[in-house]
Amino acid sequence: MRSPAAPHESRAAWIFAGPALALIALFFVLPLLAGFVLSLTDFDVYAIGSPGVARFVGLGNYLKTLESRDFWNALRNTLYFVVVGAPISLLVSLGAAMLLSARLVRFKSVFRTIYFAPVVTTIVAVAVVWRYLYHPHYGLLNYLLGLVGLGPVDWLGDPHWAMPAIILLSVWKNFGYNMLIFVAGLQSIPDELYEAAEVDGAGPWSRFRHVTLPGLAPTFLFVGVTVMIGYFQLFVEPYVMTQGGPLRSTTSVVLLMYEQGFRWWRMGAASAIAFILLAITLAGTLVQMRLQRARR
């Protein structure tokens, strides 16, 4: 039985937590509330000039967003990116982590640095280089395809290929981060388990299936949720590579929100999109946690 904290103790706790709480309130809670209020108005380019003309529209922005073709198109593109890109990203991260953890591999820290380098490189520099790689005539990618007799692909100009191109770039850019987390997860699995499995006659696949995967379950939950949230917020890659084109095939929800907010200055509509995306991401996260819990 613990006695309730003495008054001076709780005061000390508030003093320690105070600065952080104040910052969170100022830079997180307040903008979030402001954004929500904004999403209930039609604050737009006219309202910036004279705020008096902003009107309260209730859920009007939400209804209009859900009615618009642009939103559903953006949501479809985003889901495409999440459903295809996130698993690939997970698998590549896991594969790289397994390779780096293999006993036979030498110069591990060198490879770890190389694989992690794209994560810390600025996306704009990356985009410049990748635009060359994707160039339909001079690009390395099409050159390699040509060597095996496949026709040139207009990576960023063809509506069917633009999203795969964005996915490829994103996976390459981001897998290093989750790789490190997987490496840490793999190190936390005791070697004795592998030895015991080997003694019991388990082959490499069985060891992976019955020792590695269960051992990584908590890591999987963390990485799965963060990757999904991150991938739902697809923005920078299409913004710098395609500006959402061709034929809006790479316009993601966040890019649509950015367009509404900072290109057309419909801050109300943009805020509504943000909150809809928040709801979708929240739902996705809950589903994922429920699945993980059921498996355990």
Add this chain to the structure above:
Amino acid sequence: MRCTAPFARGAGAFAALFGLACAFAAGCGNAPAGARVSIRLWAMGREGEVVQELLRGFEAENPGIQVRVQQIPWSAAHEKLLTAHVGRASPDLAQLGNTWIAEFSALQALEPLGPWIERSSTIDSSSFFSGIWDTNVIEGTVYGVPWYVDTRVLFYRSDLLERAGYDSIPAGWGVWRDAMKAVKAGAGPGDFVFFLPVNEWTHVVIFGLQAGSRLLRDDDTRGDFSGPEFRRAFAFYIDLFRDGLAPPVANTEISNLYQEFARGYFSMYISGPWNLGEFARRLPPEMQSAWATAPLPGPDEDGRRVSVAGGSSLVLFRSSRHKDEAWRVIEYLSRPEQQIAFYRLCGDLPAREEAWQDSALAADPKMGTFGEQLERVVSTPKIPEWEQIAIRVQECAEQAVRGAVEPDSALAALDRDVDRILEKRRWLVEHGRAARGRP
């Protein structure tokens, strides 16, 4: 609670985005005080580079004024100007694309220039192309002085046209189409005549303006795309594709425009002044005598042979504390000799008509086409929502070209979309909170 961390991160990212919206609070201060007045000018792209050269003469004439030029890329210009306005960090003056003037005047970011022009001995609306000047006049108030101009004319293969029996581009839509058909008859299999990229809105809008449509009606508060004028233009446009004269492709599907033009895949193309240099440079030498430019034909031979008014203006910001000095920069850059120097440095066409008498411009007949067309330019609707509407026009035209929808229902859908975009403007006009549009 393992989930809180990623959550906080996800929501934090939103907060960051919105923080942006809310954080435009404190703008940075104005020019530092000193003996010299320092004013800030923002200019875009190549213009931002060459204007620094032009302004050396200005600073020599005005030792008390220092002009600090900031060059901003076109792709970021719109956002940067808007964010600067909201953050109260606008420059003293800036180059502004003339289709953006309506938007920035709605934001009340721009200084009305009427009093300055009245007092000025060098700037007078009559010395500029009237269609271009008009783009700077929003609901009766002048907000910008044209700096350089831009419009669209027809680039065509004169050799192929001649082979088809025409020595020049006919002036009316009907005869022009006959000429296209004659060219098509002599063209190779799989070749077309007129390249109208389906991912651009300019052409269909130009045809609409030529047919006499104002594109919007009721004080620019509703779409007028189902009106008889625009429908006539739209039918002309769609038929070019249906008759096999124009290929239904986007310009992203054409890997090298100049090569295809030289090859004869198409022999007519509507484009702007920047392509004069490109055509001269990129077409093979033997092709140089085989192409020409012509003012755009109109619906009737003596009808409205108009094109769109483009280019950039110089504007003063309301928030500027050095408007007198900034206005002197505008006056300086508007001098005919500075306009010619500007043209020589970067090829931008002068906005002042007298500058066109300079030999550099007058000697070139292809350039002369632009001079002629500039006498007949009209502006697109001068409202902040226009760019959004233009994108809708392009999407609707592309659907009709690709046969996904019938032209009439495409236009009806377009009007519905446009009415939705203009809902706020309609409300403002009905409540008398936005000044009425055109007389």
